[in-house]
Amino acid sequence: MKRELIHLAAAALVPALVTALVTAPAARAASPATGLTPAAVDAYLGRAMESTGLPGMSAVVTHKDEIVYAGGYGRDSDGEPVTERTPMRVASVSKSFTAMAVMTLVDDGRISLDEPVAGRLPEFRMADPRAAGITVRHLLNQTSGLSDTTVDIGATQAATSLAGYVSALGTGTLAADPGTRWEYCNVNYDVAARLVEVVGGRGFGDYMRQRVFGPLGMTGSAVGDRVVRPSEGFNSLYGAWVARPEMPGFRDGGGGGVVTDAADMGRWLISQTGGGRRLVTPESLRTMHTPSAVARGYGMGWGEQDMGGTRLLVHSGNLFTYNAVQAIAPDTGYGFAVMTNGAPLYDDTYDVLTGLVAMSRGDTPDVPGGDRQMFELVLGAIALAATGLGVLGALRSRRWAGRRAGSPAWRIGLRLAPALLPVALFAAYPSLISFLTNGRTVTWEQLTYFAAPLTITFAVVAAAGVVTTVMRLVRLRSVGSAR
Known part of the structure; x- marks a missing residue:
C-alpha cells in the first residue's frame, strides 16, 4: 500500500520543488x-x-x-x-x-x-x-x-x-x-x-x-x-x-x-x-x-x-x-x-x-524499468539547479539589496517570500507527506529511507532559499547603514 501512497505524494511534490526555484536464477521443476x-x-x-x-x-x-x-x-x-x-x-x-x-x-x-x-x-x-x-x-x-x-x-x-x-x-x-x-x-x-x-x-x-x-x-x-x-x-x-x-x-x-x-x-x-x-x-x-x-x-x-x-x-x-x-x-x-x-x-x-x-493471458509483457531512474534523475537535477541558484542568489545579493534599499518592509517581505516558500514547505514536510498519503503517520526518520532522494532534494532547495534570504538581508542592512 505504501507504494501507491508515497509515489503519489512524491509526484505531487516534485512540481512544487521545480516551481520553487544477476546471477543466474534457480528454477523450480514444474509442468509449464x-x-x-x-x-x-x-x-x-x-x-x-x-x-x-x-x-x-x-x-x-x-x-x-x-x-x-x-x-x-x-x-x-x-x-x-x-x-x-x-x-x-x-x-x-x-x-x-x-x-x-x-x-x-x-x-x-x-x-x-x-x-x-x-x-x-x-x-x-x-x-x-x-x-x-x-x-x-x-x-x-x-x-x-x-x-x-x-x-x-x-x-x-x-x-x-x-x-x-x-x-x-x-x-x-x-x-x-x-x-x-x-x-x-x-x-x-x-x-x-x-x-x-x-x-x-x-x-x-x-x-x-x-x-x-x-x-x-x-x-x-x-x-x-x-x-x-x-x-x-x-x-x-x-x-x-x-x-x-x-x-x-x-x-x-x-x-x-x-x-x-x-x-x-x-x-x-x-x-x-x-x-x-x-x-x-x-x-x-x-x-x-x-x-x-x-x-x-x-x-x-x-x-x-x-x-x-x-x-x-x-x-x-x-x-x-x-x-x-x-x-x-x-x-x-x-x-x-x-x-x-x-x-x-x-x-x-x-x-x-x-x-x-x-x-x-498470453500477452506480450511490457518490460518495466526506467521510472525510478528517471524520477531520481529529475530530483538530482532539481538539487543541482537549486544549489546553483543559491550560489547565484548569494552572489547577487548586494545588487538585490541596492535596488530595494528604502523600500517599505512589506514590499521587501513580498520579494523575499519566493525564496522562503521552500523553507516553509520543508518545515512541514512530514505533515505534508502524511496529508498526501491519507493521514498515514510519517516521521523525519522514515523520510531518510526510501524517500531519501526527495528528502535531500527538498533540503537542498530549502537551504538555497535560506542562504539567499540571509545574504539579501545582510546586504540590505549593510546598504542601509551606509546611507
Whole structure:
C-alpha cells in the first residue's frame, strides 16, 4: 500500500520543488502452464531485473497445484546470490497470513468473526467507548475505525510484545464508528495477531509456524527476524543502491512481520487458489477473499482489482528496505509474487507483477524499468539547479539589496517570500507527506529511507532559499547603514 501512497505524494511534490526555484536464477521443476513456461518467465524476469537495476529480486509463478517457476536474481547486501530461498521481508503481504491464522481459529470453533475483540483481550481498552464494538471481522476488513491519525503509533512501535502493543492503544480514539468506514491501518492486524496469541494459546510466531507455515511446508518462513534473518536491504540514492539496516520498530506483529522466500510463497499461493494442503474450509477461504460492503474492494488481507481484464486479488507490502507484492487470479488459478531487497522512492515490484499477469493471458509483457531512474534523475537535477541558484542568489545579493534599499518592509517581505516558500514547505514536510498519503503517520526518520532522494532534494532547495534570504538581508542592512 505504501507504494501507491508515497509515489503519489512524491509526484505531487516534485512540481512544487521545480516551481520553487544477476546471477543466474534457480528454477523450480514444474509442468509449464499454457503459454507460461519456466523459460519464458525466466527470460522476462531477467530483462526486468536488468531494466529496473534492482539490487536483488525473487519471484514465483504458480498455476493451480503447481509451481511454474521460482527463482532469484542479483545479490544481497552480503554479496551472496539471491535465489528462490533467499529470505525476504514481505511487510504488509503478512496481513493475508494473519487473516488465515484467525480463520483457522474460526474453523476450529474457538472464535467468531462477529464477536467483540475486547471480550477476548483484557488489555484492549481505549479512550473511546466505541472501541468495545470492534469485532474480529472489523479488524480483518479494516473497518474497525482504528486510524493512524487517532492512535499513538510511536508508542506501539516502541512495544516489545503484542500485549504491550495493544496496551499502547489505551489513549487512542476511533476515527469512525466500527463497521461504517474502511481505512487502511496496520494496527488492525497487529491486534488480530494478539487475538491469535490469546485464543490460540501460544505466541503468534509459534502459532503461525504450527498452523500455517508448517502444514504448507514453508520451512523458510517465520514471523520476525530472529528465526529467519534476512540480510540488510537497500535504498536508492540518486540511482546508487546503499545497503541499510531496516528501520527500528515493532516487527513481530500481524501487520507486517512475515519473513519468507519465493519457494515458500509458491506453496502459499497454491493454497490460496484452493490447491495443495487446505488450511481452512472453502467457505472460509471465500470469506477471506470477498470484500465487505464498505471496504472499497478489500477483503481480509486481499484487495480486489482488475488488471487488463484479469480479476485479481492483490496485496502489496513495503518496509523501508524491502518491497513485495502478491496476487492470485481466482478465475484462472494463477498465483504471482515478486519480492525485492531494495526500497526506492518508486517501487518496481508491481510493474514486474503486471508483466507476469499479462503473460498468463498470453500477452506480450511490457518490460518495466526506467521510472525510478528517471524520477531520481529529475530530483538530482532539481538539487543541482537549486544549489546553483543559491550560489547565484548569494552572489547577487548586494545588487538585490541596492535596488530595494528604502523600500517599505512589506514590499521587501513580498520579494523575499519566493525564496522562503521552500523553507516553509520543508518545515512541514512530514505533515505534508502524511496529508498526501491519507493521514498515514510519517516521521523525519522514515523520510531518510526510501524517500531519501526527495528528502535531500527538498533540503537542498530549502537551504538555497535560506542562504539567499540571509545574504539579501545582510546586504540590505549593510546598504542601509551606509546611507
